[in-house]
Amino acid sequence: MLDKSHKHVTCSTCMSRSSSLLGGLCSDEVTNLEDHKTCNYYKKSQSLFLEGSFPRGVFCINQGKVKVFKRGDEGKEQIIHIAKEGEMVGFRAMFSGDPYNVAAETLEESNICFIAKDDFLNMMDTNVTLRNGIIKELSKELSDRASFITNMAQKSVRERLAFALILLKGVYEPEPINLSREDMANFVGTATETLIRLLKDFKEEGIIEVHTRKLTILNLDKLVSIAGK
Amino acid sequence: MLDKSHKHVTCSTCMSRSSSLLGGLCSDEVTNLEDHKTCNYYKKSQSLFLEGSFPRGVFCINQGKVKVFKRGDEGKEQIIHIAKEGEMVGFRAMFSGDPYNVAAETLEESNICFIAKDDFLNMMDTNVTLRNGIIKELSKELSDRASFITNMAQKSVRERLAFALILLKGVYEPEPINLSREDMANFVGTATETLIRLLKDFKEEGIIEVHTRKLTILNLDKLVSIAGK
DNA sequence: CGAGCGATTGAAAAGACTCAACCACCGTGG
DNA sequence: CCACGGTGGTTGAGTCTTTTCAATCGCTCG
DSSP states (O other), X not given: OOOOOTTOOOGGGOHHHHTSGGGGOOHHHHHHHHHHXXXXXXXXXXXXXXXXXXXXXXXXXXXXXXXXXXXOTTSOEEEEEEXXXXXXXXXXXXXXXXXXXXXXXXXXXXXXXXXXXXXXXXXXXXXXXXXXXHHHHHHHHHHHHHHHHHHHHHXXXXXXXXXXXXXXXXXSSSSOEEXXXXXXXXXXTSOHHHHHHXXXXXXXXXXXXEETTEEEESOHHHHHHHHXX | OOOOOTTOOOGGXXXXXXXXXXXGOOHHHHHHHHHHOEEEEEXXXXXXXXXXXXXXXXXXXXXXXXXXXXXOTTSOEEEEEEEOTTOEESOHHHHHOSOOSSEEEESSOEEEXXXXXXXXXXXXXXXXXXXXXXXXXXXXXXXXHHHHHHHHHHSOHHHHHHHHHHXXXXXXXXXXXXXXXXXXXXXXXXXXXXXXXXXXXXXXXTSEEXXXXXXXXXXXXXXXXXXXX
16 A cells, blocks of 8 residues: 655655666755655546646656556547656656647556756756756657557557557566556557457467456567567 | 759858757857768768667758658568758767667758767757757657657548648648658558558549649648548 | 569458447445 | 446447558659
């Protein structure tokens, strides 16, 4: 069970921070960060920010998972990314000055800290490591998305599902993967029914194991070979 | 016809530079840039860099067009972006330290300058405007790609083609759009035959006009309404 | 003039989606 | 404690879009 006291998360001892983009801060900076950040407990399915709204700061996930998604014409979500503990969410639009092009929402109960825009930009001005980390992170995501686009355009749903499960294995550590069928379909980019049928195939092929919502990968190698390059 | 003398492009008078990310340089910096950059004439279909190679610097397009693409499992190209005069190409991987995840190749004869990695990174260190411009650009592209992914996942080929033509209108200014059917298909993310059939539909609906390879948009509004949000 | 590549067309097959119905689990209130 | 209602999960059938494969056409370059 999660600690619901929002006062309890301190940056200096935060395991999520040390392995994140904010891991390179000196102790003064951490103290300063601690003074300026706020921390909140979120229930499942709560919104961090909406598409079209203007960014007021960045979110640091201390515990929990967050989906970042965009809605298509008919309102169907396309999940672009699933963020876990240690990741930061919502900083891209802060730099461009544009409103958010995506929305973010918790997938489970979570502890998430918030750093206001000005504070964060100040840190970036003074801390070269942080700045370079951010630039590197943006570049990496850009590269990931080029692959995502190519997969979406060229792979079959079966291949994409295999690929998605491999990614999800990294997000849900330790397993099992615990995601609604609809969210999983919206991540893979397919209809819920199609996703369910393919999961069934994988189950029959002994690749995965399923208990209600919870999914465990039994044969990663096979998934890798299905997913392709 | 293009000027094939690679010595002829000077940064200080370069119209492509002034409207680009490098528009904010002071005159000292421009002089310095001029000393360090090289400029080359490229024929159609020449490679700027390959997927998997390591970045040695950035490319500034003075004249011409460049496709940025990634190959899928079966070698089919997915075009991620088409860059025109004034755009810079190939800087993302430079920051992440990884090899290129995409390749770039000229679509027509082009004049393209090259700035070595160290020189560019030095400029970024000293010039806040440039640095912020880069961060902003990275963020913007990230946002574009979120939309690209969503379109790819949720729109029909017809809708995506309409969307692509609108984008291409912006790249090919003045029209006509002049792109091989295969490249266009690889941009839309479909089979060449499907693309051809849909172009034929658009032609019959009076939306576009086609002369061999050259394509002009007659009814932009209709394209917009087909493309959707 | 001929070779070759890109463009085009047709026909058939496959993959994925939609729609509709049904099931199963879970929390609620009687 | 159990019936009820609701949400999310599952299945089946039919349809439609898109792909694939094969063949033809037509321009351009040597």
